[in-house]
Amino acid sequence: MTSAVADKPSPVWSHPALGLHAFVDAAGGVRLGAHGQDWDRLVPLVEVTATGHGRNWSGERFIETVIGDRLAYRDHETAREGNRERTTIRLADPVTGLAAQVTLETEEGAGFLRSRVRLVNEGVEPVRLESVTTLTLGGICDADGGLDGLTLHWADNDWLAECRWRQAQLRDQVVPLNRSAHGHEGRGCFERSSQGSWSTGRHLPVAAVTDRDGGAWLWQIESSAGWRFETGEREGAAYVALFGPDDAHHQWHQLLLPGEEFHTVPAVLVRAETSGLDAAFGTLTDYRRSIRRPHPDHRTLPVIYNDYMNTLMGDPTTERLLPLIEAAARAGAEVFVIDAGWYDDDAQGWWDAVGAWEPAPNRFPGGIQEVLDAITKHGMTPGLWLEPEVVGVRSPLAQTLPSEAFFRRGGVRVTEHGRHHLDLRHPAARAHLDAVVDRLVGEWGVGYLKLDYNVNIGPGTENGTESAGSGLLGHHRAHLDWMHGLLDRHRQLVLENCGSGGLRMDYAQLAVAQLQSTSDQQDPLRYPPIAASAATAVAPEQAAVWAYPQPDQSLDEIAFTLTGPLLGRIHLSGFLDRMNEEQFDLVRSAISVYREVREEIGVARPFWPLGLPGWEDGWIAQGLRGADATYVALWRRESGGAERTFTVPHLLGARVRPTVLYPTTADADVRWDAAEGRLTVSLPRAGTAVLARLIHS
16 A cells, blocks of 8 residues: 655554554655654654764764655555554665665554564665664653653663662653754763673663653563663654664674665554553553463463572482472472583583583482483473573583584684583584484473573674674574474473573563573562562563572561462472471462462463562562452561552452452451552561452452
């Protein structure tokens, strides 16, 4: 379908549920805006910098690009398949010969828009790309038409301290500069980006802008190989620009020869007209579920025991594992994962010798199959830890695999923390890992793999003349293809995505992997803000949260750590075999409650009745909103007051029957005020937690 270009900007595409419109002007420029804002407030639909073709206004921003300004409308078409709608808008730059194909995907009535861009060099000269937007949006403003009522939200991320949400008035980050006095916008913006191969080692690729009336714009970038977003001011309104890797931040550039093409990473934009971040994250959760590879694990949510955290800590043996296997089965676990160390027979340690993934005879005198068979005989699926992308510097594979199978920069093989990094674009690297997994799964009967990733390898690899960032993007896409291949061959295999906890927690990985490790945090009092915020980064049924009860803990401490994963995925650990009967019953009752509610977790939407938690908050709450019941987990870490009262807006005026599901040992009490839509929870002691269920009448 094509449209003639009018004398003034006219709509070429719209998304009523989001209030979005794409306009084309008399010169053929196309811009995307919110609620039909003025043309000057909007941003070109695609922004591109290339060597020799930079920006019209130099600074820290990667909008207002020369190529973006020149890209002119060709045509567009919309295709529908079931409830899904896909619109393709085509643009072209007459100078470089670059043609842009923007694909916008949504569902009927849905509050999200997913975007990808395909660039093709239709010219006669090479074009060296340095940055390309996946999605741009302008015209974001508050009810008064400006920026003063807008709040910016973003999440810092770190090892042991994941999903730490921050907020600030947008005007505190993007200060007013009196544009009319200078004739120009500012040169800066608010930006967040990844660094190296830990996509979430610094921040989540998720952020939002909200207004005072409860409206929210929320976005997510889906990349393990570099991403960046920026927001700033344009003609008195806010804009957002979403990127994959770029040259300035990720050492990414790509030379497009005539006829060659480049595809950006996907990104999604969510709009909630009311109810702020809770409503926006609810829509984002629905979207995340819609893009995942189908897998039975998303429905069954089996209980996972893993021997690592605060327990064997990478030192498994047959003697240590057999009692844990028996105890985990009695507690109700359905998967038993042998974590790191099962391959370690090296007197110098395993860290820099990994790569072959063969069992250690000294750890398993009767063979590892004896332990795997014991797991199966106890009715559980056996699992193993694997760090597939690395080869230790002392591993024989470091010498036997070809040099081209590893990351290299400047012709030198990259080494980081005693490891080399495989490039899964190379057939020898992929063949090696395929053989490993086919042995573990096909011959040993392993049904669960925890795929860890414990090094940040830096900007990437230079294979020939490619940039390091381009090499990382190529490996990242090959890695996803490898994971798809595993699941194609082994349909029941479950893959857990782990990156030193949650340092590669993005929806490029999570559209393929079934679970996400949320943290390596070993302090049960530090875990609640991570557990409660995990659903901002991951669909609840993919968010694996550690619960590590121990025989030297009090009943309150055991219940506290067990409450954490009850609205997500249980990663149970701890020396269950050494517990007394009362302690063990408390563990078993938590698993029983989880089995009762898990069917609803995979379809419920998250919300935060006390707001997104701060790292030091004394009280932390997370909820799940289901069709017939609402669940609220509440942790009390402070020694102050014993009660918290908060609003549950979607139940205002509803007849609700509140009950305490878990535990019965915290002396908790819950009371409901229907007229005010308020829940009061009493926890008499600090260091306690509770899971409550509100059954809708």
